[in-house]
Amino acid sequence: MYICLNCGEIFDKGKILHDDSGDYQVCPVCRDDDYSDAIKCELCGEYYSSLSIATEHFCARCIDEVRDTAREFMLRHLGGFERWALLEGMVEGEIKPEEIIPQGRPE
Ligand SMILES: [Zn+2]
Numbered sequence: 001m002y003i004c005l006n007c008g009e010i011f012d013k014g015k016i017l018h019d020d021s022g023d024y025q026v027c028p029v030c031r032d033d034d035y036s037d038a039i040k041c042e043l044c045g046e047y048y049s050s051l052s053i054a055t056e057h058f059c060a061r062c063i064d065e066v067r068d069t070a071r072e073f074m075l076r077h078l079g080g081f082e083r084w085a086l087l088e089g090m091v092e093g094e095i096k097p098e099e100i101i102p103q104g105r106p107e
């Protein structure tokens, strides 16, 4: 699948146009040749451009939404931006959970 970077149309086969240099594929709707591979977001099911964001699973909108929701929740329930920053570090792998689990806990 492809996504048109001009109008956002998702298409499997584009429209084939011909010119002196040969055949080329364009968006079937706006006929722009600026398109990229389309990736289906695993959360919302919308397609997004593989060029738009460096993830193979989720679109930018879902990432923003989840991050905003999580931040709001954390700020409310964890009581402060510092805790959010710490949690974010853990989620992104900068801080390993085992580094913050108290040592010598009973099994
Ligand atoms: Zn288009």
Ligand SMILES: [Zn+2]
Pocket: 041, 042, 043, 044, 045, 046, 058, 059, 060, 061, 062, 063
């Ligand atoms: Zn999404």
